[in-house]
Amino acid sequence: MSVDKTTVAKIARLARIAVPDERQGPLADELNAILDWIAELDEVKTDHVEPLASVTGHALPMRDDVVNDGGCVDDVLANAPESASGFFVVPKVVE
Amino acid sequence: MTNLVQGRTGEWEVVIGLEVHAQVSSQAKLFSGASASFGAGPNEHVSLVDAAMPGMLPVINRECVYQAIRTGLGLKAKINLVSIFDRKNYFYADLPQGYQISQFKDPIVGEGMLRIVLADGTTRDIGIERLHLEQDAGKSMHDQHPSKSYIDLNRTGVALMEIVSRPDMRSSAEAAAYVRKLRSILRYLGTCDGNMEEGSLRADVNVSVRRPGAPFGTRTETKNLNSLRFIQMAIDYEVARQIEILEDGGSIDQETRLFDTNTGTTRTMRSKEDAHDYRYFPDPDLLPLMVSQDEVDKLAAALPELPDQIRDRLIDDYGLSPYDAAVITEERATALYYEAASAGQDRKLVANWMTVELFGALNKGGKSLGQSPVTPENLAALVGLISDGTISGRIAKDVFADMFETGKAPDVIVAEKGLKQVSDSGAIETLIDDVMNANADKVAEYRGGKDKLFGFFVGQVMKASGGQANPGMVNDILRQKLDG
Amino acid sequence: MSDLLSLSAVEARAALDNKDISAVELTTAYLAAADETASLNNYVARTADQALTMAAESDKRIADGTAGLLEGVPIGVKDLFCTKGVASTACSRILDGFVPRYESTVTANLWAAGGVMLGKLNCDEFAMGSANETSAFGAAINPWQGPDKLDLVPGGSSGGSASAVAARSALMATGTDTGGSIRQPAAFCGVVGLKPTYGRCSRWGIVAFASSLDQAGPFTRTVADNALMMTAMASHDPKDSTSSAVPLQDLAAAVTAGVKGMKIGVPKEYVMDGMDSEVTALWQQGQAWLQAAGAELVEVSLPHTKYALPAYYIIAPAEASSNLARYDGVRYGSRVEADSLDGMYEATRAAGFGDEVQRRIMIGTYVLSAGYYDAYYLKAQKVRRLIKNDFDSVFETVDALITPATPTAAFPVGRKIDDPVTNFLNDVFTVPANLAGLPGMSVPAGLTKDGLPLGLQIVGKAFDEASLYRVGGVIEAAANFTTTPARMAGGAS
């Protein structure tokens, strides 16, 4: 499995990172170098092996249903590049 | 009954599956301590976790988990003791994390079933595929500014149950019945307030059409319908649109569509459409969600009686019609009112008075059952007066109108207005004699064989009694005297 | 003031309690040291006023006998930790100007124990790197130098932390370790670094790189100091669902407990081509020291070791691609304006993320994307299971493992690498412990013939940090590592 410029463009779009055309080729090479090296894993026999997502032995801890947060609009908006009357502001979204 | 739709080139079968997003009734959000309630100012119900500030982490709300389990139990579904939270990755202005925490491969609730009752009283069982917990998104407002959108994260992170049906529905009416019934169960359980106007209950409808017996056609998904009417309109529009395309030799694109409430039509959704690839993977900030069978059993034991159970009781034990039973059990409050009003009374008579007179009056007065001036006790008393012959059904209607007007007890009204039925045979005989003397000619005609006149005499006697004479006795005595 | 700088944290605590020195004096000395060594670029923000205020408060508490475990100890904080009212940027342009309104649990624990905050330390952007060369603030420099006097990398990603502790511009420093980001720089800079068991230190308030691997840990000059700092850092945090409630052991006692009767495993797979012969020699030396101290050395096998690195370079970027989605120019950090929302996202993230971060986001996005998930991400998670199983089985027979910390000593800044994979190899010995969630410690144990420090790594059972401090204490004593770096504060005096 090796990526070409089209794939790079598709991934860049999914990741919302603008990649200029002239960077797509070099980036494809860099990604392929990593992917080729990763392909080493194909040697490992993993049928009937349970994937491991989390190493902690314990189950998910649960919180009580109490309201003890929020009500801090100032903190929420403090670092916003643009905000107005309590809202975050972004370029117009078309649905 | 079959629901085939007649097209130009033959009949089509409609196939409908629903994904309902129901907001979990809880104080706080699914993964943060911010309030889940509606109606706050912009971003007031937002924690730093909801705003996805760097380094913020989710911690799950136990009550939301229990609400999902209660709902699963109410849908007779399999509860999965181990379930997994995944990240659904996509960029959107009202999705601060850049992913929605949801359950993809291993939901908390598996297969279940929901029974719907159609207008003709017949029932259909609709399969439930799964129920999973996930985060709601925030709100983008597009009309505040010509070139900007405004973002409010108050809804961000509120707990939702996504309840996915099997493609078992065959008409928009069935789809509406399904949502109505699901809403009813959620409200009985108290796991969702079912308020569709506020958006606590939204449906995505998956619609396709096929020739009868053919394999499934390509489906479209119309998102975020927040009223039963819109659900039916959207489905009917999609069915017509798809049949027309197919009959013109075209094909349906599998796509997400938006419903335009103004035009009642659906259209392709432009944004979020390109390169759908959600890259689900288990959320590494969370561990497998585990509940014990013991916890599930405790929740099951505490479950209230559900509409189907009550409905069966009303039909089997009280002899109500399936339709009346369905109407009375749709809302828990109605069922409770009925139980109170019909205790120790003629159950069917009470059901009639509730569904016809009471609901009629409430609708006219624009009142809810909760605001009814007629208490269950008073309705019970009224039916009691009818049953024991104190008043006739006709008088009872007047008494009821008065009760609805004044909230008074029926016996009080009957006493005040002296509406008590006359069942004293002597008094009735005098009335009859007067009527016969006053109409000697008609008596002769009757005795001459014109027995159609009997009704005339009954009417005259009842009139003379101001409607209070016991109609049964009037009949018997009249017949004796005329024929005798 | 170099005499103040030469005190270990344990010594400084005693001197403070005896009123031989004051916290303000000690802090002033460290602020001056940071000025003196500013050319190492290991601080990205200094909080001198806050430091002196905190030191003054420490002196009060010492006076009325309410001193905490770290009372008056000057500490530097990796810029990955969110610190209330102090810019926290993960050394990325995309977090330019971000000032949190909250304090990470780990740093809050340190301040609650009386620690004094000196400032924020340089690191690789979003902790992605092994040389501290991807930082938006430029490379941090290793205070050590070879004969050629070239600037050397301090390692990474916690390069600024290792550099500052080695250069004596911080008495202690926090770091984070996702694939070796504490242990590798500790080795390159000749200091002690611990990556605790996953779940020991809360991740709340730390900018996330790869959530299932990230762990915060302490940098110190001595093993005893490290035990002291770790004791203050660790806590069970209800705000972090992956935080553990397993009680911390008595680490201070472990430092001097010795290794008599311990079984220590030597994994035969911890060798690779391109590995310095000096590294192998030091590894054998370390084994000899432990044997002499009464430990039993056993050769063990971790057959899947060579697959740890490729598995890591699937799992870590996958998680990172999702964790970094929140940096979108909407709620904080920098924004590049555009007339559509997506245009704004794409321009902001292209300008805000450096090349290495972009590369890893791209890889992570790719391995999770439709059609590749099973071949890459799921495969890596299965290999991760096999690697954990390897450790589980050897830990049935041994108490700890000893391995080299890094395949080489520190290398020059700006060393040109066309193949990105070469950089990854720095972490070959450290990554397996992250995948298995196990604690690992790097202890300075010797010098190369060029006079550059080398470290040995000790890996232990989950939640058994005590064994690492026992072994670490013995190695430290045996190695008697007293040489100091050329570009150390007060070094001239």
Ligand SMILES: [Mg+2]
């Ligand atoms: Mg949907």
Ligand SMILES: [Zn+2]
């Ligand atoms: Zn959903």
